[in-house]
Structures are given as structure tokens and as C-alpha cells.
Amino acid sequence: MGNRRGVANSLGSLGNAYYRLGDYKKAIDYHQQHLAISKEIGNRQGVANSLGNLGNAYHSLGNYKKAIDYHQQYLAISKEIGNRRGVAVSLNNLGLALQKSGKLVAAENHLRQAITTYEDIRKLLLNKDTWKVSIFEQQARTYRLLQQVLIARKQPQQALVISEQGRTRALVEILYRTRHNKPKQELIPPTLTLTQIQQVANKEKATLVEYFVTLNEIYIWVISPQGKIKFRSVSLPKDISIQQLVKITREKQLNVRGRNSNNPPGKKDSSTNRLKQLHQLLIKPIADLLPKDEQQKVIFIPHQELFLVPFVALQDEKDKYLIEKHTILTAPSIQALSLNPQNKQTAPILPRGKDVLIVGNPTMPKTKVGKKLEPLKQLDGAEEEAKIIAKMLGTKAIIGSQATEPAIVKKMSSAKLIHFATHGLLDGINAIGSPGAITFTPFGKDDGFLTTSEIMEKFGLSSEQKLQADLVVLSACDTGRGDIRGEGVIGLSRAFMASGVPTLVVSLWKVSL
Template identity: 45%
Template sequence: MDTGLIYRLLSIPVTLLFSVTFDLQMAKIPVEMPTGSAQIPPQDRTSQASQLYQVGVGQYRQGELQKALETFQRSLVLVANGKPQDKANILNYIGQIYHSLGQDTKAISFYQQAIAILKQTGDRTNEGITLSKIGLSYQSLGQYSKALKFYSSGLAIFKQVGDKSPDSLVRTGEGITLTDIGGLYKSLGEYPKALRFLEQGLAISREVRNRSGEGVALRNIGEVYDDLEQYPKAISFLEPALKIAKQDRDRSEEAATLLSLGRVYNNQGQEVKALNSYQQVLTISQKLGYRRIEGATLHEMGTVYQNLKQYPKALKLYQQVLAITIEQQHPPAEALTRTSLGSTLLQTGQAAAAAKMLLTAINIWESLRPGLTDVYKVSIFESQAQTYRQMQQALIAQGKNNYALEIAERGRSKAFVELLTLRLSPNSQNPPNIKPLTIDQIKLIAKKEKATLVEYSIVSDKLLYIWVVQPTGIVSFKQVNLTSTPLTELVRSSRNSLGLRGRGIPTNASIDAAPQVSKLKQLHKLLIEPIAKLLPTDPNQRVIFIPQNELFLVPFPALKDQNDKYLIEKHTILTAPAIQVLQLTREKRERLGGGTFASLQGKDALVVGNPTMPSIITKSGEKPQQLATLPGAEAEAIEVAKLLKTKAMTGKVATKASILQQMKKARVIHLATHGLLDDFKGLGVPGAIALAPDNTGQINDGLLTADEILNLNLNAVLVILSACDTGEGRITGDGVVGLSRSLISAGASSVIVSLWAVSDDSTEFLMTRFYENLRQNPDQAVALRNAMLTTMKQYSRPLDWAAFTLIGEP
């Protein structure tokens, strides 16, 4: 298990970065520290407070935290009626000590007192510094949205003050805060964004010659590359960071960097070097009272012994760490430690004890997500998914198969479910409490959908769980051992074997059918054969697949059994990212109302085909490139528009602005154009639809991006993206983050998207058959199946008919 993503970022106390900004703001009188403050003449109180302050600074820098705390508290008494600035400085130091001791709630209370004083005195620079300190404490408490809020407030002050009066102290604060923000994005798994902020922080720290800030930025960058498994690059940043920490005699930062180096060594399989680094960290942290660093180090040592299968040693270390995380009131570290304990207990055959430990971890993880934006919920869930997988294994080991399904469902598409629930809530300011589905609710959803639900859970590289929930309420479980080709590789090679092309490319390439059939049969054997007898015998009864991770890219209709029958020939197929998403799209459809195919035509239909193509830039600095025209898509749109009794919007008429306006009121939306997979805005929501430019002069004018779709309010019962790769995106533990997710979140109750680059001729044929079928039967899943079967006769290769999948309410 990769423990670094959570532990490193949330357990290591702040270094001395901010403390240097206060050192010169009180008088420096080199006399001995007084033994008490009673009966001290008023004129002497300020000078003695200053003396205590300097002694406290020295103690703090030497890592003597408890002594420093006592000294600062005595100094605080002496300045009670003195200069407000002096009092604010001492309050900040006390807050910083409590943060270093892992007592962040106390730290925040002292920082808040300092903020009140700094606002009164108009000291904007130190106000910004203190706001950033509060952000760091909230980050340690796992309250990420609050942390970002305070970091952003601090950064805004630095920029505002710096613009009016450039100052090295202001630039120092700005650099440190940028580094802190980068660290937070790292803990959320947003690595590109983390690197951008960290590199900015590093540049400023070097500019103002803030060696301590430079070292922390270097360490954080090294940790990002460690998480990205670029180990030599990680070491190239961590080693100079360690050198700076030693030169500055910053014991806290030295320990933090040694801990990160140990992790890199461990990830490279160099257990002896890793344990040597960890032992050095323990020596520092135990001597100086850095309990969180001590806990993080013991945890990392536990992972070494767990990987070496020395389970008693690992369990002993994890128990020590658990006590520290509870003592320090550090929820993220506690959840991670409970996951490690649960994993080890499971490996030693203690499934019941493991399940108890893991369930507590899951409850903690879920308490950390409120307040985060959707993108960050998705990112942070990546670091938490392991707990849900281990919990499933613990329950299956006890024969609690149905409960394991509840956990499997609970551990997927959490952010998606929360986003949909918020959108469906009549009061978005006070959204309802989202409860996980119970097994009885899952059975009821299968009954209401009149469908057989098939949920997959990839537990490990060698283990796949499958649950089948029939509309009758019968729940079955199958376990598949993945002993041959890794599933990821098999899915990738099966897609490659299809000979994927793109819109606008003629369908005249010759493809060897032999490897294509072989791969599709291998996938069928793993994914379908174990449950084949549990699927309905009536081909018109729906089967809804709930994939996970790379299984979202599986062309289920094209999977082939040993009798050379495609799956679509035997079943009506849909997909969904989670069972709970099905429940929510059904609710949305019921609110929109039903309606026959005829009632959804004319003014309620929007059809777009081959708009005047925009010029796009996918990378900074490159020249714009105009997308190729799609005459086949235009022909498709014209035919579809006839069937929907409306007029197709093509060419320069199909501008982004005009399409957006009509999308908001349309009940059926058909877009035949280019689909793109890039994250054009760097917001973590990839995907875009090409429309005609509005001539705004902006970069990528004409692209309707997935993040823009996410913010729409749609009333469509069906959206068809007849474009390339529109069902793809960023594969996450929360499902596929891309166009399909954005459309459903925006209000569409069902979408049809493509799993690869589709060709013009076969797509036009398939889509016209689909709408013709809808005239006979309003069930979109049945209409799509019959369209595929008809297209198969004209275009025999799966490449030409199996790309499209229906997601949501049929």
C-alpha cells in the first residue's frame, strides 16, 4: 500500500519557515532570563518579555518545544498590557508550537487571537502569514476545504501588499504559502497542480534567499515524484533538501526529509537503507517530542515489515502508531493506520478483526470529504480506495457476500453520487444527508429498473469480485482469480485489436480478425462466463453493467462466447458508474416526465452535425490546429433531424453560444462532431465537444468543455454524443471523469457515448436505425441493441457497431 500520499502530507509538522518572520520584531536585549514576573516594575516588563521571547525562539529552533512553550507563555503574561504587535508575535509562536506538537485545535485558537490583534494594528503582512498558518493546521486536521480557504486568503494579502509595496518579507510569505498550497494539492493527488504551486514557491524562496523555504519546496517536489514512481528524480530533490535542513539545523525538516528518503528507498526495494533512514528519524523525533513524525516513521517501518511478511512486527508497530494518531487527534493518519492494521490482520487470517478496523477507517475517510469541490473529492478518493477493497476481502472471507456488495457500492462514485444528489436537491444550500445503499435498497433498484445488475470490483491484480442482482431480488456472488494476463493489459490489447480509427477516416482498412476474436473471447471468459447462467434468457430484458477502473473501457456488446455469439446478440446492455447513480438518474427522469418519442420531436430536439471546426491548442506554446471537417457527421445530422422532425444545425450556424442556449431547453440532444479527451483548462475534468467558434478571440474558442457542461442545467431525457471517444476520460476510483459524467450531473437522465473513435459511414447507419427503432419502442436500450444488430449485418466488424454505450435511465 502506498502510504505516503496521506501520511507524509498530513503528519509532518510545519518547519521553522514562518518563525523567522517574527524574530526581529521585538527588542533584543542580551541579559539572563528572569526567574519570575511578580513585582516587576512596569518599565522592566517589556524588556524582560523581550528577553524571554528571544530565549523561546532559541529553544524552539533547537526543538525544545515544551521548554519554548513555557517560556513564551511567561513572556505572554508580561506583554499583556504592552505593544499589541509583541503579543501577536508570541501568540503566533505558541500556536506554531502546538501545531508542531500535533495539537492543531489549540494552535488555531492562538492563531485566531493573533489575527484579531493584527487586524486592529493593520499589520497585513503578518496577518497573511498567520492565515496561512491556520490553513496548515486545518490541513493537518484533514479539513481540506477550510485549509484552502485560509491559504487563499493569506496569498491574496501577500499579492495585494506586494503590489503596493514590494518587500522581501512579503515575498517570503508568498513563497511559503504557495509551497503550502502545493503540499495540499499533493495530498489531494492533484500532482500537476501541486508541482505548479511548488515550483512557484521554490522560485520565490530562492529569489529572497529563504533557504528554509527552498528546502521545504524541494522536499515536497521530491515527494510528488516519489508518488509518481519517478524515484531517481525524487532523490535528486530530496538530497539537496536534506543538505539545507542540516545546514540550517532545522531538526524537524531534517526528520521530514529523511522520512521521505526512506520511503523512496523502500519503494525501490532497498529495505535496509529505508530502515536506516527511519531509525535516524525516530532518534530525532523521540528526542524532540515530534509525535506526528514519530508516528509516521513507525508506520513506514510497519509497511516494510508487512511487505517482508513479518506480520507480528508490523502489527506491533501499527498499534503504536494508532495510539499516537488518536492521542494527536489526527483523523487522516488514524484512518490510514487502521487500513494498514486491517490489511495485516486480514493477511494473518483475522478477518473479523480486520473488518472492524477497516469499517472505522471508512467512516473516518467519509468524514473528511464534505466541503471539498467535486474534482478534489475525486482525487482524494484515489488515496482512500484501498480501504474499501480490503474491507470487501475481509467480509468475503467471513461469507458476508451481500454486505461486501454494500461496501463495494459505497466505495465507488462517491463524488458523483454527492454531486447528483446536490443537483437533485430542491435546497442546494442545505443538501440532504447521503446514506449508503443497503442490500434491500439495491434489490429494490433492480426491481424498479426491471434489470439484472452486474457489479464488478477489482480487488487486486489477481482478484475480481462479481455480484449479480436479479430483478427478483436474488443476489449471487462470484470470485474470479486473475492468473494470466493482467486485466488492464487485456482490456488495452482487446481495444487495440479492434483497429481503432477516427471520424472522417474511411472504413476501408483491413484488420486481422483472429487476434480480435481471441481478445474478445478472453474478456468474455473472465467477465461473463462465471455469471452467464445468472443472466436473463430473454434478450429484451436489460442487463446493467457497473464496471470499475479499466473495465469502463470494455466493449461489452462485442464480447464473444465460445459459440462465437456476441453478447449483444443475447442481451440488452446498459452501463452505469454505480447502482446509486441509477437510482438518482431514475429520480431525475421521473421529474422530467416520460413522453412518447413523438412528443420529444420538433422544437424539443436539438441536432448538430459537422459545425465549422475550431482551431485548438492542447499545450501551451503550440500553434493552433484546425480540426478536420466531418462531412459524414453532417449527413448523419441531416438524416437524424428528419427523423426528429427538426432542422440540423451545421457549419457556421452551430456556434457554441447558440448550441448552449438551445441545450438548456432541449429534451433530446444529438451532437455529431469531434469529441476530444484533453483537459483544456487544467481543472481535472477532461473532455470537450467541438462546435463552431463564436469569434471571441479566446483560446480554443468553440470548444464546449466537460467542466462547462457540468455547470449547465439540462432537462434532456437523452443526449447522444455521436463523436469519438466521448465515453472516455480520466479513469478514477470515482468512475470516468469526462463528458458522460458531466452530462448526467448537469441533468441528462441518460446519455449515449462512444468508447473509441467511430467512423462516419457505420455511425450514420447505426444512428438512423436507432431513431427508427425508437418510433417502435421507446426503450432506448432495446432501440440501441436492435440498431447494433442491424448495423452488424451491414458492417460486420465490432469496430463499426460496438462503440456506443447507453449510460443511465433507459
């Protein structure tokens, strides 16, 4: 057909396919052909793309000098044609190649420029939460790489600042708008300084423990209530990845069913105590920095798969659980913690009567969900749980057919304490179209599934009606889980935090019926 642009694009796609297969020399050959035709027809974006792909291929071959040369050309053209994303990507890739070449100062400079460019791009997205969560998937790798460069340069405290910048960016923006009473305006919060991070620990009267996972190491920062910052790094086992270790711990040690399985749990594996293995990796290196007073709070800020770790259940060499030594909480980031509603700290005296919303065992939707596509079963135990708690707090539990979705949503807005004992669902296996849902009784147009998206729309994002609850207990399956992204965990806990709730109690696995 004589379509030269089509020929060029297909050559570039072939180059990318061979790159994915690990055949870098063949990838280079196709990208060179793509480059030649793009130059011939004057396609500047095509030229830039082929130069970037060539840089990546030479990087994978260990030829960092050539990789740097191609990425610099990619950067120059991206600037020339005004492609901000291309500028950010080429700066990131240059930073990586420079790091591998041992040129750490230059690597840091390029990575900081990449972050600045990404920040400019984020500003164009206004208040679009889902867009910001999505775009941060690519941006997060620059923050991760910069941390590694700073650690290599023996600047762990600056690495902590970058670690914080690279977490929960979209959530922090929602909380920041709420703090300033401007839910519908585009406000970009300043990132925390080192001094402000220390002030958060002091204000919370807590020891903060922030983790960051690389391929070979775990970085750990411990910030005491007095503001002292200590850094430790731990080498990961060579025979098992942290992702595999967490997965095996959950499935074999804790008898937890996986996210993509509604089948009964398998047989427990008692041959290796994985909870002790995780304690060795995550707690023992910093045990001397944790408070001796078991009443003093320790707030863990996990990273990636560590969000699935039950820190309370980790065991030391004397078989003592971590919860026996410390008062444990988790948070998605220090900045998110700092933006918790100032006037809503969980009081020592729980609210009672009309200020309390207790729901147990709603009449379940008839919708078929799960791998076996079956309707949800009723939860007699959840009903009993709700009635007992309601009696303790001087109110009446809402159960059965009374627990309709619209009725509960209406009561949620004014309740000071919320306790839901029902089914919790995850997307993917349940086909609910949202990363997490709490189940109530269907009514009218409401299907009975209160999803994260609906919570965000009603009480989070640009909504002026925030939840008033000091404490929300989601006594259901998987309520602390969701999609683990660069932003953090996208699920029910994030939706409730964005809606103004400072403290939640959630679960990390399926609860046995």
C-alpha cells in the same frame, strides 16, 4: 546548519526512496533514524510518520506482527494530536496487516473505523466536487480492502453493500442534492442497504451486474429484477493482467487507437479472439443468471479498466455477440442509477420539432490540438448524419458556422433530446485542461471547446438550471472515456449525468474520419 528537523525529514525521504526501490531493510534503517531525531526534538507528527513508514516496511517484509505494532503506535499518536487523516491511514494499514495475519474479524473492525473517519473528513469538503473526487483516490482503497475481507469471511452480500459505498461518491451527492431540490446545500446521502439495492433492480425491471477487480480475481454480483442476489468470483489469468487484456483487445482486436495516440490504427491481430477471452471471464461465469428474454435489460456496473470494455461486442463460443442476446446498458453505480430523475425516463415516442437539438459538423476552431498539433478537420459525414436525424425528428440540424458554443449551450437547457455529431476530445493529448470536451464553433470569448468542467459549472454541481433532456447522444470520439479514478470515470458522461440527464449514448474509442 544544525537544523535537526531538516535532517529528520531528509532521513524520512531517503527511507521512502529505498522503500520504493524495494530495499526494505535500508528503508527501516533510515526511518529508525528519522524516528530517533523526531523523538529528540519533540516533533509528534514526525514520530507518527516514521512509525507509519516503519509499519509499511515491515509489512512488505512479511513481518505482520511488527507492522501491527508500529501501526498501532502511529494510530495512538494520530488520535492524540488530532490528525484525522493519520487516524484513517493507520486504521487502513492495520486492517491490511490483520487481514494478512488471518485475523479477519479484527481487520473488518479496523477498516470500518477507517471508513467512518474518512466520512468525517469528507464532510469538511462541503460541495467541492473536484476535492471530493481527489480525496477519494486514497479512501477507495479502504473500501476495496474491506470487500476482500468480507468475501474471505463468506459475506458476499455485505461486500456488495461496501462495493456500492466505494463508487461514484461525489456524483451520488450531486444527484442526491438535485433529487431534493437543494443544489447548493451540503446533503450527505445515506448509502444503499441490501434491500434498497434489490428495489433498484425491481424498479428498473433489469438484471444488475456489478463487477469488482482485485489483483487475482474478479468479483461479480448479479441482482435479478425479483431481488435475488447471486455472487460469483473468477480467477484472473496468470499470464496477463485484466488491464493488459482490455488494452490488447481494444488495440489489436477492435483496431482502436490508444488514448495517448492520434496515429492511424495498427494492423488487426486475428490470432487470438480477445472478445471471446473477455466473454469467458466476464459473462460465461454468470450466463445462467442472465435473462433469456433479449428485450429484458441487463445493466452492467463496471470497475476500473472494465469501463473500457465494449460489453455489447463480447462474443461467446458460437461467435454470437452479447448484444444479440440481451438489451445492454451500463451505469457507474447502482446508487447513481437509483437517483436518475424520476420524471425523466426515456419515452418510447421520441420528442420532435422544437424540443430536439441536433448539431452536426460545426465550423471547427483553429486551435491546434493532438500529438501533431494540427487544427481539427471538418466532418462531412457528421453533417449528413445530423441532417438525416433532424429530418426524422421534424426539425432542422444546426451545422457549420451556426453551431457556435454559446448558441448551443443556450439551446441545451430546454431540449428534450440532444444529438451532437462533432469532434470529441480527451485531455492530455489535446491540452484542453479538462477530462473531455465536445467541439463547436468558437464565438467571442468562447473557444469552441465545451468541456466537462464547463458543463458541470453551467448545469451540474450547485447550478439550479439542470438539463431537461431525456436522452443525449454524443456521436463523437471517446465520449464515454475520461480519467478512471476511485470515483469512477471522470469525463463527459459523468458531467451530463450530474447535469440531470438519465440516459446517454457514448463512444469508447476514436471514430474513423
